[in-house]
Amino acid sequence: MNLALKEMKKNKVRFVILGSIVFLVSLLTFIISGLANGLSQDNAALIKDLPAGQFYMNEDADETYNLSRIDSSTQDEILSKQKDAVAFSIQMGFINDKAGKQQSVAFVTATDSPLFANVKHQEIILDSSLKDKGIQIGDTVTNNQFSGKFIVKDFVEQKKYSHAPVAYISMEDYQEIYRVKEMQLVFTPDGDASQAYTGLQAFSKSDFLNTIPSYSAEQMSLNMIVWFLVVISGMLFAIFFYMMNVQKIGLYGILKAIGLKTSKLFKMIWTQMIVITVISLVLSITLSQVFNQFAPQGMPFSLSFATITQLSIVFLIIGFIGATISGIQIKKIQPLQAIQQGEV
Amino acid sequence: MTQFTMENVRKTFTNGEVQEEILKGINLTLKEGEVTALVGASGSGKSTLLTIAAGLQPTTDGQVIFEGKNMTTLSADQVRQVRASKFGFVFQFAHLVPFLTVEEQLLLMLEVSESPLKKHEQQREVERILKLVGMDHRKNAYPSSLSGGEKQRVAIARAIIHKPKVLFADEPTASLDSKRSKDVMELIRNLTKTLNITTLMVTHDEEMLMYTDQVIKMNDGKILQNVN
Numbered sequence: 001m002n003l004a005l006k007e008m009k010k011n012k013v014r015f016v017i018l019g020s021i022v023f024l025v026s027l028l029t030f031i032i033s034g035l036a037n038g039l040s041q042d043n044a045a046l047i048k049d050l051p052a053g054q055f056y057m058n059e060d061a062d063e064t065y066n067l068s069r070i071d072s073s074t075q076d077e078i079l080s081k082q083k084d085a086v087a088f089s090i091q092m093g094f095i096n097d098k099a100g101k102q103q104s105v106a107f108v109t110a111t112d113s114p115l116f117a118n119v120k121h122q123e124i125i126l127d128s129s130l131k132d133k134g135i136q137i138g139d140t141v142t143n144n145q146f147s148g149k150f151i152v153k154d155f156v157e158q159k160k161y162s163h164a165p166v167a168y169i170s171m172e173d174y175q176e177i178y179r180v181k182e183m184q185l186v187f188t189p190d191g192d193a194s195q196a197y198t199g200l201q202a203f204s205k206s207d208f209l210n211t212i213p214s215y216s217a218e219q220m221s222l223n224m225i226v227w228f229l230v231v232i233s234g235m236l237f238a239i240f241f242y243m244m245n246v247q248k249i250g251l252y253g254i255l256k257a258i259g260l261k262t263s264k265l266f267k268m269i270w271t272q273m274i275v276i277t278v279i280s281l282v283l284s285i286t287l288s289q290v291f292n293q294f295a296p297q298g299m300p301f302s303l304s305f306a307t308i309t310q311l312s313i314v315f316l317i318i319g320f321i322g323a324t325i326s327g328i329q330i331k332k333i334q335p336l337q338a339i340q341q342g343e344v
Numbered sequence: 345m346t347q348f349t350m351e352n353v354r355k356t357f358t359n360g361e362v363q364e365e366i367l368k369g370i371n372l373t374l375k376e377g378e379v380t381a382l383v384g385a386s387g388s389g390k391s392t393l394l395t396i397a398a399g400l401q402p403t404t405d406g407q408v409i410f411e412g413k414n415m416t417t418l419s420a421d422q423v424r425q426v427r428a429s430k431f432g433f434v435f436q437f438a439h440l441v442p443f444l445t446v447e448e449q450l451l452l453m454l455e456v457s458e459s460p461l462k463k464h465e466q467q468r469e470v471e472r473i474l475k476l477v478g479m480d481h482r483k484n485a486y487p488s489s490l491s492g493g494e495k496q497r498v499a500i501a502r503a504i505i506h507k508p509k510v511l512f513a514d515e516p517t518a519s520l521d522s523k524r525s526k527d528v529m530e531l532i533r534n535l536t537k538t539l540n541i542t543t544l545m546v547t548h549d550e551e552m553l554m555y556t557d558q559v560i561k562m563n564d565g566k567i568l569q570n571v572n
């Protein structure tokens with residue numbers, strides 16, 4: 001006999017209350033984690049979309065890529081040794097569009113590599129978000145430090161850095177704007193940390209992302225909120241089941257008195273926890289997908305299937321732990337307690 | 345043939361520093377097909393004796409012998425199994441499961457006692473027992489919609505559906521009026537006779553003694569007299 005479902009059917013209200021709280025908490029978790037992920041894309045898609053590998057910057061740069069200058073002989077040495085290696089630089093700046101309006105962009109230039117857009121002198125390739133600002137292929141855009149004009153050659157999808165759209169330009173034009181000969185960084189795909197070069201410091205991708213000042217601060221606070229919510233939902237289960245169990249001590253006592261196994265009582269609360277969690281998760285996943293579709297334009301939101309699965313599993317595990325902790329008291333209940341407690 | 349005896353059973357409760365002996369050497373024998381009443385002043389240890397006999401709490405000393413086995417040496421799970429398959433209980437309050445219908449209460453008991461009956465046979469047995477206690481017309485009702493007497497009759501049905509060898513009842517009529525009390529007592533007596541159960545029942549009510557075969561009187565943790 002399925003006691004768990006029969007109880008839920010008879011006491012719909014209390015289980016619906018628990019379910020709706022779990023639903024709200026998990027929905028909030030999904031949305032915040034979608035936002036965290038969206039912001040991280042918005043902040044560093046340029047870097048995140050690169051394959052796994054090693055980033056190198058000058059040891060004297062104090063872990064700040066902006067201050068890094070890689071001297072050209074070292075750069076040549078790496079690029080000749082590792083065939084897919086690429087040297088690149090990033091600087092925040094502005095372009096003026098046709099109408100003379102300033103748009104903030106992240107200028108990126110790189111040596112020849114399939115990982116970065118390939119642009120010629122006086123050409124520019126922009127992130128597609130600038131299309132929404134009215135820029136089109138064939139437009140000419142300018143920069144105050146640049147003597148010539150850029151022709152918009154193409155757009156690329158989802159290339160953002162530091163919340164600004166990326167603008168790929170040639171090394172020649174970059175050197176004119178920023179008046180530097182050296183590149184800031186070298187990236188070696190598939191490279192491993194053991195490959196050291198004198199005068200350079202190596203970073204894995206996640207280490208490098210954390211050197212971007214706004215990136216780690218943003219991600220840390222959002223991820224902290226996500227984990228708080230997950231822990232809160234576990235506590236909710238523990239507290240809610242604990243309170244229900246306290247009310248049901250008499251019932252558990254009588255079930256034990258007539259000979260029900262304690263393990264059956266545990267299965268009962270586990271079943272209830274799983275039913276509630278699964279229903280709540282299905283609802284909140286559906287709603288977060290709807291939110292994904294209709295999120296306001298300016299709000300970076302990106303919730304991947306992997307994140308949803310991962311968080312759902314965490315919710316189930318935490319719920320299980322919460323329910324089990326509350327169930328420990330069931331183990332201690334003696335059949336006699338029921339009989340002494342009077343009517344249940 | 346006797347199948348339930350208690351030999352020199354003692355029970356001591358420890359409350360902090362204070363030790364109190366509640367049962368001071370109980371010897372008794374229960375007979376098959378007989379209702380034995382346990383009477384005595386409040387606090388004399390009747391409920392304690394009954395719950396020890398029923399395997400709901402351990403003894404401090406002595407033996408409880410059922411079907412030739414000393415219950416006090418069995419493991420907790422073995423005692424649970426005996427309770428589930430061989431014992432039935434009725435207490436002052438019915439203690440029904442609030443979210444199960446009358447019918448489901450009995451089906452649960454059959455499940456817990458690992459009844460060998462098939463699904464449809466179980467269903468038929470439930471019908472039969474409910475008719476016996478006069479509750480067949482309320483088989484789909486939940487406990488909250490039953491009167492006190494009706495609940496108690498369902499509790500009795502649950503206590504006997506799995507054909508227990510021993511039925512324990514602690515003041516089963518205490519929450520009922522005198523008319524209902526008599527009905528319930530008559531029911532317990534009839535079931536004891538027809539199903540050949542061994543019944544031990546605590547009661548405060550002198551009137552109920554006419555339904556019993558043996559009366560055991562307790563005082564201060566000891567058996568005073570044994571009236572047949």
Ligand SMILES: Nc1ncnc2c1ncn2[C@@H]1O[C@H](COP(=O)(O)OP(=O)(O)OP(=O)(O)O)[C@@H](O)[C@H]1O
Pocket residue numbers: 357358359366384385386387388389390391392393
């Ligand atoms: N778990 C316990 N811990 C301590 N003392 C207990 C415990 N259970 C019972 N007692 C004590 O044992 C004595 C006998 O209790 P018991 O319930 O057996 O009496 P009773 O004869 O059934 O009384 P009543 O007729 O009022 O139901 C009482 O003094 C009671 O306080």
Ligand SMILES: [Mg+2]
Pocket residue numbers: 390391392514
């Ligand atoms: Mg009592």
